[in-house]
Amino acid sequence: MAEEHKDKKHEKRRTATQAAAFITPMVKEFFKDTLRTRAEGKQKLAYTFICCHHEEILRAMDILPLWTENFAGICGAKRDAERFLQRAESLGLSRSLCTYALCGIGFDQWREELGEMPPDAPWGGQARPDFMISSGQILCDPRSKWYQASQQFMPDVPIYNIDLPYPLYDQKRDHRKVWGYYHKYIVAQLRGLVAFCEEQTSKKMDYDRLSELVDLTDRTWNLIHETYELRRAVPTPMGTGDAMNTMVPINFWMATQKAYDFFIELKKELEEKIAKGEGEVEDERYRLMWGGGLPSWFALNDFNYFNGKGASFPVETTYRSVVPLYEMDIPKTKDPIEHIAWRWLWYWTFWYEKARKRPESEPDVERLITWIEDYKIDGIVMHEAFSCRTWHVGLIWQLHQLGKIYKPIPVLTLGKDGKKEKTYRGLPSLILESDIIDITSYSEVDTRNKIDAFIETLESIRQSKAA
Amino acid sequence: MTAYFAGIDVGSTMTKAVILGNGIIASVIGPTGPEQRRLANKVMEEALNKAGIPFGSITYIVSTGYGRINVPFADKQVTEITCHAKGISSLFPEAKTIIDIGGQDCKAIKINAGGRPNDFIMNDKCAAGSGRFIEVIADTLGIRLDEVGGLSLQAKNPAKISNICTIWAQQEVATRLSEGVPIPDLLAGVHQSLADRISRMVNRLRVEEAIVLTGGGGKNKGLVKALSEQLGHEILVPEEPLITGALGAALVGREIAENARKENMLLETKERILEEIQIL
Numbered sequence: 059m060a061e062e063h064k065d066k067k068h069e070k071r072r073t074a075t076q077a078a079a080f081i082t083p084m085v086k087e088f089f090k091d092t093l094r095t096r097a098e099g100k101q102k103l104a105y106t107f108i109c110c111h112h113e114e115i116l117r118a119m120d121i122l123p124l125w126t127e128n129f130a131g132i133c134g135a136k137r138d139a140e141r142f143l144q145r146a147e148s149l150g151l152s153r154s155l156c157t158y159a160l161c162g163i164g165f166d167q168w169r170e171e172l173g174e175m176p177p178d179a180p181w182g183g184q185a186r187p188d189f190m191i192s193s194g195q196i197l198c199d200p201r202s203k204w205y206q207a208s209q210q211f212m213p214d215v216p217i218y219n220i221d222l223p224y225p226l227y228d229q230k231r232d233h234r235k236v237w238g239y240y241h242k243y244i245v246a247q248l249r250g251l252v253a254f255c256e257e258q259t260s261k262k263m264d265y266d267r268l269s270e271l272v273d274l275t276d277r278t279w280n281l282i283h284e285t286y287e288l289r290r291a292v293p294t295p296m297g298t299g300d301a302m303n304t305m306v307p308i309n310f311w312m313a314t315q316k317a318y319d320f321f322i323e324l325k326k327e328l329e330e331k332i333a334k335g336e337g338e339v340e341d342e343r344y345r346l347m348w349g350g351g352l353p354s355w356f357a358l359n360d361f362n363y364f365n366g367k368g369a370s371f372p373v374e375t376t377y378r379s380v381v382p383l384y385e386m387d388i389p390k391t392k393d394p395i396e397h398i399a400w401r402w403l404w405y406w407t408f409w410y411e412k413a414r415k416r417p418e419s420e421p422d423v424e425r426l427i428t429w430i431e432d433y434k435i436d437g438i439v440m441h442e443a444f445s446c447r448t449w450h451v452g453l454i455w456q457l458h459q460l461g462k463i464y465k466p467i468p469v470l471t472l473g474k475d476g477k478k479e480k481t482y483r484g485l486p487s488l489i490l491e492s493d494i495i496d497i498t499s500y501s502e503v504d505t506r507n508k509i510d511a512f513i514e515t516l517e518s519i520r521q522s523k524a525a
Numbered sequence: 526m527t528a529y530f531a532g533i534d535v536g537s538t539m540t541k542a543v544i545l546g547n548g549i550i551a552s553v554i555g556p557t558g559p560e561q562r563r564l565a566n567k568v569m570e571e572a573l574n575k576a577g578i579p580f581g582s583i584t585y586i587v588s589t590g591y592g593r594i595n596v597p598f599a600d601k602q603v604t605e606i607t608c609h610a611k612g613i614s615s616l617f618p619e620a621k622t623i624i625d626i627g628g629q630d631c632k633a634i635k636i637n638a639g640g641r642p643n644d645f646i647m648n649d650k651c652a653a654g655s656g657r658f659i660e661v662i663a664d665t666l667g668i669r670l671d672e673v674g675g676l677s678l679q680a681k682n683p684a685k686i687s688n689i690c691t692i693w694a695q696q697e698v699a700t701r702l703s704e705g706v707p708i709p710d711l712l713a714g715v716h717q718s719l720a721d722r723i724s725r726m727v728n729r730l731r732v733e734e735a736i737v738l739t740g741g742g743g744k745n746k747g748l749v750k751a752l753s754e755q756l757g758h759e760i761l762v763p764e765e766p767l768i769t770g771a772l773g774a775a776l777v778g779r780e781i782a783e784n785a786r787k788e789n790m791l792l793e794t795k796e797r798i799l800e801e802i803q804i805l
Contacts (some may be wrong), residue, residue, distance in 0.1 A: 507604065518610075
């Protein structure tokens with residue numbers, strides 16, 4: 059087993075904003091904190107997943123969440139996931155499964171076997187949890203099965219699986235006719251989580267505190283939306299490369315004052331940059347959308363490569379895990395659990411109504427169309443990560459649907475015979491192929507060759523438009 | 526006085542050079558090896574000898590292909606997407622879709638009326654969609670690569686090759702051969718399998734006629750037929766499909782030089798010296 063398979067140091071990604079640059083040391087500090095907390099034993103630690111809208115419940119009960127996908131991403135970013143992936147493979151798990159899960163399972167098995175952290179564990183390693191909160195949501199089965207697999211090595215660590223469904227999109231059916239049933243079910247699931255946490259911590263939930271944290275989260279959601287909307291500016295002051303850092307407060311620090319304060323600072327910084335006309339790229343020639351797919355965490359400096367060619371990324375669908383609450387019509391309730399359940403339903407169905415108004419559209423496609431226009435996008439970049447079928451399988455289909463229904467402004471191009479030809483400008487797309495943390499699936503030469511070709515295509519379209 | 530331009534395309538298996546004056550005045554195709562710099566020099570030297578012109582008379586040189594950075598004398602590097610678009614458009618002005626089947630990858634390019642790329646897609650993750658697939662199968666069947674296309678057209682009952690992985694398909698072909706399946710039927714099956722894989726990728730772009738097939742795959746008549754059937758469109762093939770990237774590179778070079786002249790800009794070029802070729 060290749061237990062010493064660390065890659066040589068690669069060039070670190072440069073950030074456009076100071077706020078994004080602060081994230082890495084803060085996450086490192088968070089990991090130190092979790093290990094300290096584990097050693098002191100005064101606070102309970104829970105393995106869990108992002109985008110489950112349960113942060114307020116955990117924080118209100120003083121539970122420290124250990125975001126297992128985050129740790130796998132860090133292993134990937136440090137190019138140190140391979141030894142954990144190989145451990146999982148040696149346990150009989152296929153490399154074609156979710157590599158976040160494989161990395162986590164391999165790490166857990168190793169830590170439990172040693173009774174201490176594996177040697178040179180990234181950022182000190184991931185602490186042993188007191189309990190695990192899984193959530194399959196819809197489709198992402200690794201989120202249910204991962205902790206069951208890890209439990210083989212930690213049989214004393216209980217699991218609570220929280221089930222959070224939402225009505226699937228149907229062009230002909232109004233989802234609001236059925237979401238009352240969903241709401242009732244989600245509320246029951248969340249109350250079950252509260253009961254489980256009370257049992258594990260031997261504490262009762264403080265509902266006043268929970269309400270305060272729900273309010274803080276709501277305010278943070280709106281603030282994030284307003285901050286990210288500033289990126290519509292030309293040139294854009296912040297790109298997707300930075301957003302892969304600022305996803306940390308959105309997804310890992312929600313329901314904390316720290317997350318709110320972070321976005322106050324980021325918003326201020328972006329406003330200042332806009333006032334000075336400072337962009338992510340000095341001479342912004344092409345504005346791209348990261349239209350889907352988790353990034354290759356080990357290759358984030360590819361964003362700098364794009365930047366070096368004059369391409370900025372004003373918007374991304376990945377990790378923008380909020381929509382403005384002031385655009386939702388959430389029923390007034392004094393029960394924070396009921397509010398969380400409504401917010402969940404509104405979040406996942408946010409684009410349904412808009413999609414229903416456009417024949418052949420779909421919510422994800424509608425979001426692409428809206429942001430293409432809002433952020434003045436010239437092209438779309440997606441990443442197909444082989445090990446994440448849940449999210450990545452539909453990306454090509456989204457592009458296909460987009461191509462069918464989205465008719466941008468017609469442009470005149472000069473033909474060979476000197477006559478002008480009316481064509482639609484089209485929206486070129488680039489699909490990068492690799493993985494989230496499995497570096498063996500990545501070729502820098504091939505990836506950059508594709509990026510070069512994509513930039514030349516964008517330039518060719520730009521010149522055609524000029525003609 | 527005639528101005529000359531050169532394009533050099535360092536692909537994964539072949540290195541190609543084209544010299545352009547009033548039309549193509551020389552073209553050379555040679556194998557790419559591990560010493561790409563050496564090969565680039567060699568094919569350039571051969572092309573100059575064929576054209577009968579000194580190196581110093583070349584106004585501008587553009588390199589393309591995977592090894593484009595390993596051409597020490599190139600004035601500019603441009604990707605093969607742009608170069609194929611330019612090259613094919615000069616040969617087939619009506620072309621709207623290009624399929625390039627190279628030694629180790631496959632690409633589809635949509636182009637506009639000016640020969641500029643509008644969109645593209647590449648498969649570079651797996652040899653199954655590339656010429657390498659055919660090479661491996663030819664080797665397994667003990668036949669020459671240039672025999673593959675013609676033999677497959679003699680098939681009466683094309684075999685079904687279900688594996689898309691090159692290595693597994695190789696084993697499958699060997700097994701079917703031992704079962705007595707005739708070689709033409711096996712080759713036709715292999716072409717159908719390859720065409721199926723390529724057409725799935727190509728269809729991600731909205732295919733529009735005229736479709737031109739270039740790269741080494743264009744030399745294989747069996748593959749052209751299978752792909753044409755899969756896509757449901759006629760497929761055009763250049764007379765020499767291997768040189769369209771190098772031709773496009775030379776045309777891009779000419780465009781750059783003309784633009785510089787029009788805008789009264791200085792055209793920056795490298796020194797016209799070919800490195801001494803050392804045989805290792």
